[in-house]
Amino acid sequence: MDPELRAAIGRIARVPQLLVACDYDGTLAPIVEDPSKAVPLPESVAAIRALASLPQTSVAVVSGRALRDLATLSRLPSEVHLVGSHGSEFDIGFVERLTPELIAVRTRLREALREIAAAHPGVRLERKPASVAVHTRGLDPQVAAAAVDAVRSGPATWDDVTVTQGKEVIELSVVATHKGTAVDQLRTQLAASAVLFIGDDVTDENAFGNLHGPDVGIKIGPGETRADHRVAEPIEAARALGLLLETRRHWLFGERAVPIERHSMLANGRTVALLTPEAKVTWLCHPKPDSAAIFADLVGGSPAGHFSVAPERGGIPLGQRYRNGTMTVETRWSGLTVTDWLDLPARETTPDGPAVVTGDSTMVRVLDGRGKVRIEFAPRPEFGQVQVQLQPLDDGLLVLGSNEPVALYSPGVTWEVTNDGGYETAKAVVDLSAAGGQVVLELRFGTQSLEHHRVPVHERQANAEQPWKDWVASLRLPTTARDLVARSALTLRGLCHEATGSILAAATTSLPEELGGVRNWDYRYCWLRDAAMTARALVDLGSTEEAEALLRWVDGCIERTGGHPERLHPLYTVDGYELGAEAVIDTLPGYAGSRPVRVGNLANHQLQLDVFGPIADLIAAVADARGTVREDEWRVLENMVEAVRRRWHEPDHGIWEARLPPRHHIFSKVMCWMTVDRALHVVRQHGGEDRPEWVELRDRIGANVLEHGWHDDAEAYSVAYGHEDMDASSLWIGLSGLLPGDDPRFLSTVLKIEADLRSGPVVYRYHWDDGLPGREGGFHICTAWLIEAYLRTGRRTDAEELFAQMVLTAGPTGLLPEQYDPLAERGLGNHPQAYSHLGLIRCALLLDNMLKQ
Secondary structure (H helix, E strand, O other): OOHHHHHHHHHHOOOOOEEEEEOOEOOOEOOOOOHHHOOOOHHHHHHHHHHHHOOOEEEEEEOOOOHHHHHHHHOOOOOEEEEEHHHOEOOHHHHHHOOHHHHHHHHHHHHHHHHHHHHOOOOEEEEOOOEEEEEOOOOOHHHHHHHHHHHHHOHHHOOOOEEEEEOOEEEEEOOOOOHHHHHHHHHHHHOOOEEEEEEOOHHHHHHHHHOOOOOEEEEEOOOOOOOOEEEOOHHHHHHHHHHHHHHHHHHHHOOOOOOHHHOEEEEOOOOEEEEOOOOOEEEEEOOOOOOOEEEOHHHHOHHHOEEEEEEOOOOOOOEEEEOOOOOOEEEEEOOEEEEEEEEOOOEEOOOOOOOEEOOOOEEEEEEEEOOEEEEEEEOOHHHHOOOOEEEEEOOEEEEEOOOOOEEEEOOOOOOEEEEEOOEEEEEEEEEOOOOOOEEEEEEEEOOOOOOOOOOOHHHHHHHHHHHHHHHHHOOOOOOOOHHHHHHHHHHHHHOEOOOOOOEOOEOOEOOOOOOOOOOOOEOOOEEHHHHHHHHHHHHHOOOOHHHHHHHHHHHHHHHOOOOOHHHOOOEEOOOOOOOOOOEEOOOOOOHHHOOOOEEOOHHHHOOOHHHHHHHHHHHHHHHHHHOOOOHHHHHHHHHHHHHHHHHOOOOEOOOOOOOOOOEOEHHHHHHHHHHHHHHHHHHHHHHOOOOHHHHHHHHHHHHHHHHHOEEOOOOEEOOEOOOOOOEHHHHHHHHOOOOOOOOHHHHHHHHHHHHHHEEOOEEOOEOOOOOOOOOOOEEHHHHHHHHHHHHHOOOHHHHHHHHHHHHHOOOOOOOOOOEEEOOOOEEEOOOOEHHHHHHHHHHHHHHHHHHHO
16 A cells, blocks of 8 residues: 555544545446446445444445435445435435425426437436436447537536536436535534545545545546545555554554553652553653643553654563662563663752752663664654654754653664654664663653763662662561552652642543543542542651641642632642643543543532541641641641531532532541541640630531431441442541441441442442443452451451452552452553552551551
């Protein structure tokens, strides 16, 4: 196939809504002497049928034949739109809509053409609902020419008659239309982003002429044409349709979706990146983790941007691992090791405070070994919405055309740059043996410098790794799952945005809760609840700096409410500001075809009264660990209690952010109780005085939830007041300390949640209708809550067993996404998820404490 046609098909296969339209005779079916025997090619039919079955893909056959004949002859399924008579017949009932005046013209037209046919033997008339086609195929050329002249000088000159000239056919219609207007009408009706049209006839030129923008026209056979591309015969058109089918299917459903949990994360306190087990950089946002992605292969496939390194001979790696106590990842093949890390950005020490980050991130990729290595660099800024050019220079590449300067320092690498519809990709093959056994690639953000770094790469690696090692060494790690807890702690630390103090809920957006489903959300922001729980887990391990930074960040968010902490949003950008509107990037097909890909999160506008509890709990933990409370922490604590005082009695949207009307959620009420309870603890332990009004508020909230949250029919605390459905978050009726572990009501609630929501190694959030289609996996954080509930209710063996099952769901490098599907035995949801790792840490610590007792 012509390379330009192949590239054009590759581009149009990736549009959000595609319309594929074809002529019939000479396109799907070869031209034959007897038109009644024009049977479509099996290859074409197979491709058309398969294309029509794809989501976001429409197929139409636009023919000069009458619609009834077209339907009878083509035998195509109902999913294929059939348009007959050059666009004048869009459905079988069309003829009934002709006005009496047009019917009269049609009657005169048929009579006149019948007379011409009678005078020119061999002429065949094809009567259609709005037209008559005069066929001269197979006639003596002189007879054919005389017949056409008679038509052109006679009925073709009448008012209200439209003439369409084709190959050995002339058609007269009482409706002014042609294939171009038919394609335009289909485009509008089907909301197509682009059209691919294939045809062979003169009548198809009207359709080719109306194509524009990303549309693609393919002409079959010789002759002048307005189409951009050409093939010789119908079988080649069938091959083009086959290539379109293969490319679009891959784009829609994922070329080969790597299981979510098998991705490893790089981090440097500035941003994060994800690697596949084959050392492919599949996700990286710049300059911040909630910025647009420059590599979005994870949710858009290769066309959305990636940075790949692999042996030229191919093959599956021997393995992938983190270097001990670091966020550096090694991927190993026989004879090749790829070492990846995000380098520490430049810092400046301030006179009255900690060092301030001043530089941008650099991703370093060191290739060690022998033999030839294939490298492919395909940056696609703004989720692939910005076309960039790659300029090779002596020591690397410049990425041109983006707002943010980017350079790839790659001394000794000779790049070949290819262009695919304005998107450039650089490829190279490097012989490591000839290069001395090592090649260094540095993806530098915020600069176009390709100067040699003055510090040797092995020293830079050591400098980048040492802070991670020192931090891990400072932790109080349990003996239970010690290595996995250390990796979880590093992961949580990697989700901390050092420049601001905020903490991400997860590193990614739109990884699905159901493969192929629509439950795809953006978690690259700082939820007050998630962040506080994350920081609390790190405090429990002996590190308070993340909590202190987060509480300063929260104080800033409260200050921007203008003295109204009850108006806090559930989540903010990493900089502490309100999110923009939730949007969909419809040019990205999603992970394994799971659409839509979302940016932003509508939960930003919800009322979630539970967010105050984890923050108060965090302040209490920090105060106990440090022995004092800072002024800004007192301010945050008092604001949390004041927010609860003002709003605890209201219904809200709850922890799970269901897009339903507010309810009186048990979890939210318990968290309001916990806010005041932990505030009283801090006051009594570190303030030296009691607050009677807080005692009264705490007790009033506790009495309310204990009375109204219990559901007699469920014999448990359910999801919300008056609702029987169960919810794993209601375990907090006991986990918070509101009820003791041996209270019969808590015991009954644990049993009910176990019976209704546990499935093997996972616990589901709920099974009630949340207003969204589809299903989801079990939530690791809910599994952790049930493990803790087992321990609080004396079921230690059950807790140990479930924890062991939970650990086995982690990926090969120890990372956990949000969920796990026990049937498909694979991870689901955004990755890595802070909830999952903080839950694992908490369970390991609790189990360890049980062993010591």
